[in-house]
Amino acid sequence: MIIESKRIEDKGITWTLRCPTKSDAAELSKLRFKIDGETENLDREPGEALLTPEDFEKIIYEDSIAEKTLFLVAEVESKIIGFTRCEGNKLSRFRHKAEFGICISNEYWGYGIGKTLLENILLWADTTGIEKISLKVVQANRKAIELYKRYGFVEEGLLIKDRIHKDGNYYNTVVMGRFVDK
Structure with missing residues (x-):
């Protein structure tokens, strides 16, 4: 699905929230690789499960026509600095739900970009x-967990010793969900 672009001014920066286009594919591929190396809060090490520009072109196209999938990018001065992707489930038994993730280049942490991406994903959902x-969410990422809780997410479960970080230690993963009563 595609939504209209928005210009956002917050915490001293102006940025654009929009859906990606085919021409963003190479930049998204490089950004994802970069962000994977900036934090251990995500699932991948740099270069793991690499998405090429061609992979991103396919994802961008498929997401643009999918009814229950939304891909958004955050852009500062014509440079993509973060993105979120929310993917609905195509199976009948799970058509009522979707899963998402957010990643932002660490030089733009603290500007409220993640919060705005989250708000827009939830509004769309x-x-x-x-x-x-x-x-x-990796359990050690308390800041993210608290943000999600402020938006109505609850902790549904804990995956024990779910991941190993560069320090050689195991970390738990928190499964979180937000429900809409129907």
Whole structure:
């Protein structure tokens, strides 16, 4: 699905929220690789499960025509600095739910971009008829967990020793969900 672009001014920066286009594919591929190396809050090490520009072109096209999928980018001065993707489930038994993730280049953490991406995903989900939206968060990322809780997410479960970080230690993953009563 495609939504209209928005210009946002917050915390001293102006940025654009929009859906990606085919011409963004190479930049998104590079950004995803970069962000994977900036934080251990995401699932991948740099270069793992690499998405090429061609992969992104396909995702952008498929998401633009899908009824229950939304892909948004955050752009500062014509440079994509973050994105979120919410994907609905195509299986009949799970058509009421969607899963999402957010990633932002660390130089733009603290500007409220993640919060705005989240708000727009939730607004879209609520108007699209998605009754459950979920995500997974490394338990050590307390700031993200608290943000999601402020927006109505609850902790549904804990995956014990779910991941190993560069420090050699195991970390738990929190499964979170937000429900719309129907």
